[in-house]
Amino acid sequence: MSPIITTGPTVGGVCTRLEITDLVKNKKQFSLFIQALCDMQGIDLDGYQPIPVATPKTKYEDNQDDPLSFFQISGIHGLPPVAWDNSGGKGPTSTRWKGYCTHGTVLFPTWHRPYVALFEQVLQKTALEIVEKYKYGAEWVKAATELRCPYWDWASPDIASPPEEVISKETIEIEIPSGSMTIKNPLFSYHFHRIHPSFNDSNGEGPVFNKWENTLRHPKSTTDPNTESDVVSLITSLSAEHGNIREQVGRMFTIVDWASFSHHASDKGKDKDSDNTTKSSLEAIHDNIHVFVGHGGHMGYPDYAGFDPIFFLHHANVDRMLALWIGLNPQFELTPGPSEKGTWTIEEDILIDKCTNLTPFRRSQDPTDYWKSYQILSTEKFGYTYPDFAELSSQDPKYKEKLQARIFHLYPVxxxxxxxxxxxxxxxxxxxxxxxxxxxxxxxxxxxxxxxxxxxxxxxxxxxxxxxxxxxxxxxxxxxxxxxxxxxxxxxxxxxxxxxxxxxxxxxxxxxxxxxxxxxxxxxxxxxxxxxxxxxxxxxxxxxxxxxxxxxxxxxxxxxxxxxxxxxxxxxxxxxxxxxxxxxxxxx
CATH class of the missing domain: 2.60.310 (Hemocyanin; Chain: A, domain 2)
Structure with a gap:
């Protein structure tokens, strides 16, 4: 098969990623988002007829074998220990699995950008297939054309938790041309068709990832195979942490060097002359959200986090923070950092920098041509932008001043x-x-x-x-x-x-x-x-x-x-x- 190219959404030009609360209010677009996500997760909606879904991908015995399924895309972040789309650059650097992990390095923010863009391109493609096959009409076509991955602003001045459509509704009502229908909510959890043998029980103490058939947040028990998510505990946690997260984000936007902004290592590659002795990096804040949401569940562990559907809403906001920071620091230098022992595709003991391959995200049909950080610093490369940049022009002499005012209105210092x-x-x-x-x-x-x-x-x-x-x-x-x-x-x-x-x-x-x-x-x-x-x-x-x-x-x-x-x-x-x-x- 031809290598999969990461393009981002291919229809509609540059459209806006919406905050999830705003997407929920856009009934047609939210409906398509839910239906497309159901299809990616392999949810059988036949029992919910007349809800239309895209044609099942019959060339795979199981949805989890499809490299463009939710399972396979989510697995890029950690387990299972399998190369995605045979990605290995000029060849893997080791016969032993090393993963694609760039956490704790200068590539943390940029590696995740094409990752979310890949998810987003499959999401839109699936939504377009739905409206075309079932003749939804012009308004629905427009909604699919403009559909982008929503983000969850966990530092919002208004609310600490995402809407109930994300965290508390196990079933969800969506709009369709003939009226409405209630279906299984693919945002509440992901159901594993089968549990991969690499999943474990964390040394016997729990969480029992090798027994849980659905992703969980704040599981009521970390050792019970039949436990469920504790939604009240999740909301309480997010509410208690909200004030400190907002403060961390505001101060983060005053960092001016890439090493201090990009990752959580305490001193490696940091600019010793910068005033960053009291400011959390983007990765450190990102880490907090993972643990707040997981609390014994999948989001709290890098190996399994990608399987929780909230992961992509979270990382869309991490990417938004990257876009805003670049807007404030357009002349920044993406400084190199050590690769240490490397990854499945990055060699040991070299410097990684803006020209390092962001594997497994390919740029062309050449199987060794991957996106590099310097090539994806603009979100428009992948066909999206954020509401924060609306009616702003980078040619405006006061662009930075206006953007700064918007940022610090949301996230005070x-x-x-x-x-x-x-x-x-x-x-x-x-x-x-x-x-x-x-x-x-x-x-x-x-x-x-x-x-x-x-x-x-x-x-x-x-x-x-x-x-x-x-x-x-x-x-x-x-x-x-x-x-x-x-x-x-x-x-x-x-x-x-x-x-x-x-x-x-x-x-x-x-x-x-x-x-x-x-x-x-x-x-x-x-x-x-x-x-x-x-x-x-x-x-x-x-x-x-x-x-x-x-x-x-x-x-x-x-x-x-x-x-x-x-x-x-x-x-x-x-x-x-x-x-x-x-x-x-x-x-x-």
Whole structure:
């Protein structure tokens, strides 16, 4: 067979990816999205007649064998350990499976762009087949032509959770030309036609991925093969984490160098001269969402995350964040980084950069011609854009200023209180977390509270809860060379949790400028944390965990959206001497 080319949607030119809440309101387009997703997942809708679906792909014995099925496209992200579309560049770099994983490297944002575009092109092609076969009419053809993969803005100023059509409805009512029909909801979960032998039970402790026939979010039990998703727990989690995620996103947009923006490694390839000591990378924020949504389910583990249908809505928003950041930093340099032990298609011990093949996403019929990062920095290459760029022209001298205003309206950065001027200092307080990524053998998170109580009995709905830092780590590193190498090397990653919002809400200080004189004592007594695995099991802090608190002194000029940094100071005395706290002088 000819190699599969990643083109993105091929009909309609450049159209807008909609936020999922807005897509739900577009009845015809949402209906086609659902029907196309059902077809990709191999859902048999015959029992729901007269719902029309595209002709079954009879050349495959099972939908999961089709390289353009939901199962196969989702599997590119992790398991099963099989080369997708025989992708191997000039030949695989190893006879042992290494996966395509680029997590923790400078290619993290750009590798996922053609990935979502591939999903999107199959989605639109399937929707067009539906309207053509069943003669839906001109309005439906237009809806299919403009259909793009929706995104879920998890940092939205309005809502913390995606709509019920994504997270709580097991069946869903959609519009069809003859009226409406209720069908199985392909966004709620994905049903495996058969479970691949590579799926495991995470060392016998659960999750039991080798027994679950459907993808789960916040499973009520991680060891019961017949468990179900806990929707209430999921919504509670997203609500509790929403404020901190919004703060992380706002600060992320003030990063100016690619290495610090692109991935979560604590120091590799980072620009030492940049002020990024208090700002989470795009990948670190992305990791948080995976763990918040999964919590013992598929989204919480890189090997299985792609099978949860919410994955592509999540990554469409990650891609949107990339597009917005590039809009603010059009002259950025995609700096190289180490390949370490490589992947199935990337050699060991080389520098990966803007010219590295983004396998397995091919650019042409030449089976060795893959997209490269420098070729896909514009979303228009794959036929889509985002609402944030509406009525903006890159030729406008004030383009960056207008885009910046839109971004920071959605995702605020710390603001100096009162009337902004150069004489009004303000301190922004941040927790920095550093830890070895693979020390606990899978995903886990560190939860923070501001309280004098014992936090062992507190949950995330408690008023003292600040937020958490999540580690999104594979539990099946034998199938991923990049993961094995990072585990062997003891790769340290980092992220940040911000404190001002909660300090203010709890009324811990009366001073408007949050001066260290007023804050350090409070935090020394009240800042507490605990560690739990993604399945919710509480564990002792890993030996590599180091938590340090900093304060950044800011000032703001009239008319400026983003405050200026004077200096960042670390306060090791706040956490020194505690399990997981500050340990080494000079390690700031």
């Amino acid at each position: 710390p603001q100096v209180p009162g009337i902004p001027n150069t004489l009004t200092p303000f301190h922004d307080w941040t927790i920095r977390i550093r830890v070895k990524k693979f020390e606990l053998g899978g995903s886990f998170r560190v939860l923070f509270f501001l309280t004098t109580e014992d936090v062992g009995g507190l949950d995330i709905s408690h008023p003292a809860y600040v937020g958490s830092y999540s580690v999104f780590a594979s539990a099946a590193i034998d199938y991923c060379s990049n993961c094995r190498n990072q585990a062997d090397a003891g790769t340290v990653i980092q992220g940040f949790v911000h404190l001002n919002r909660k300090i203010d809400a709890l009324g811990l200080v009366s001073s408007a400028d949050f001066h260290p004189v007023d804050i350090v004592g409070h935090l020394s007594q009240s800042l507490k944390w605990r560690v739990e695995k993604d399945n919710g099991i509480r564990v002792d802090p890993p030996s590599s965990l180091e938590i340090t608190v900093s304060s950044s002194e800011l000032t703001q000029h009239l008319g400026e959206i983003v405050p200026r940094l004077r200096e960042t100071r670390f306060h090791p005395e706040i956490t020194r001497g505690r399990l997981g706290g500050f340990r080494q002088e000079g390690n700031v």
